[in-house]
């Protein structure tokens with residue numbers, strides 16, 4: 001059976017930092033399943049359908065990448081896809097605390113699934129969906145931080161907030 005990892009996230013919206021994590025994942029795994037979390041607790045700016053469509057548009061024609069929306073338990077999604085690992089990205093020490101808790105909890109729920117971290121590319125360590133949304137909403141240029149399909153939607157946010 002081929003080796004599969006689940007890459008979960010909110011992707012609100014997908015950034016070039018996320019794309020970099022997927023590319024690194026594909027060097028380690030045959031398949032990367034991107035799980036776009038509904039995540040109502042985070043009050044995403046883009047709805048689930050839009051976030052999924054933007055990730056799909058970003059990875060069109062990319063062999064080895066699959067995109068699925070999800071709202072349940074991450075380990076259940078991993079089990080459904082026969083994934084051996086959960087893939088996450090680390091930017092700075094500030095990511096560690098939350099990632100450590102999540103990885104430990106997921107290991108407790110299913111000890112067979114390993115969480116694997118890849119380090120952000122140096123020039124994307126500062127890139128987060130939150131900053132992208134904030135900069136875009138104030139009319140700043142985020143073209144070098146997001147995949148091309150995301151840009152028109154970010155322009156709408158900036159028009160909405162005047």
Ligand code: ADP
Pocket residue numbers: 008009010011012015016017018020021042087088089090091095119120121124125126127128129
């Ligand atoms: P979540 O709400 O699960 O944190 P995100 O979409 O914010 O979802 O992030 C998903 C994953 O991608 C996390 O592991 C996060 O650390 C990682 N990530 C986000 N931006 C970057 C980046 N610029 N470089 C590397 N990893 C990143």
